[in-house]
Amino acid sequence: RPEFLVRRANAFRAWWEHMPVRMTQSPTGPDLQLYRRFQYGDLVRFNLLDTRQYRDDQAAGDGADPPNPGSLDPNRTITGAEQERWLLDGFAERSARWEVLAHQTAIAQLDTRAGAEVVVPMDTWDGYVASRQRVLGGARERGVRNLVSIAGDLHRSVASELKADYADEAGPVVGTEFVGTSISSGRDGMDNDPGGLTILAENPHVKYSNFQRGYVRVEVTPEQWVADYRVADRVTVPDGTVTTRTRLAVADGDPSINVVGGQ
DSSP, X not given: OHHHHHHHHHXXXXXXXXXXXXXXXXOBTTBOOOOEEEEXXXXXXXXXXXXXXXXXXXXXXXXXXXXXXXXXXXXXXXXXXXXXXXXHHHHHHOOSSEEEXXXXXXXXXXXXXXXXXXXXXXXXXXXXXXXXXXXXXXXXXXXXXXXXXEEOOSSXXXXXXXXXXXXXXXXOEEEEEEEOOOSSTTSSEESOOHHXXXXXXXXXXXXXXEEEEEEEEEEEOSSEEEEEEEEESOSSSSXXXXXXXXXXXXXXXXXXXXXXXEO
């Protein structure tokens, strides 16, 4: 709709004028290519994805629902066809020890309902199952050595082991995901709320969950990826204390998550 395109063009312009990005990323009307990649030697390469602008509309709205014909449609995409080709072609280069997907929403399956019925958020990659299978399966097929996803949006911390097909219980783990919580939104939170406990119980690939505010600090070496989940005991009053709630490590060549420290 014309009025939406005008609003989007204004939003892109405001974003570009206030964010520390390159001149080459200036918007053209309602269009702005946000996805790009950058690399630190042969150690790590970051693929910054845009999973908002080019996606098909959410299946069954943007709430949580059981998998449905829309979310399972092989023709639907969260990245758009051009960005997906760009990403898969980049995987084939295998130019860094650690290949990172930096994007907006969790790529791991997150069943949010207790019991036999699977209910997943339609706004994340759970609403675009074929996209997830093509990207994660494509990374494995192209010989990506260490695939790591970093994301947010959940307002909680979640660390998961990634599979291309979560319907295949015997399928291989192809990567690791670290979802960061919000800095302040959501008040003080708690170690785990009922939603977090359900996520841990219903998703065996989820190895850590926390509902406090904070951030993730990462150290990357050729031998391992170490993520410190830093949490604040309070954000509703000044002078809260920040501690490392858990330290998680992923070894080179092995995508499984290991707890190596923390409280």
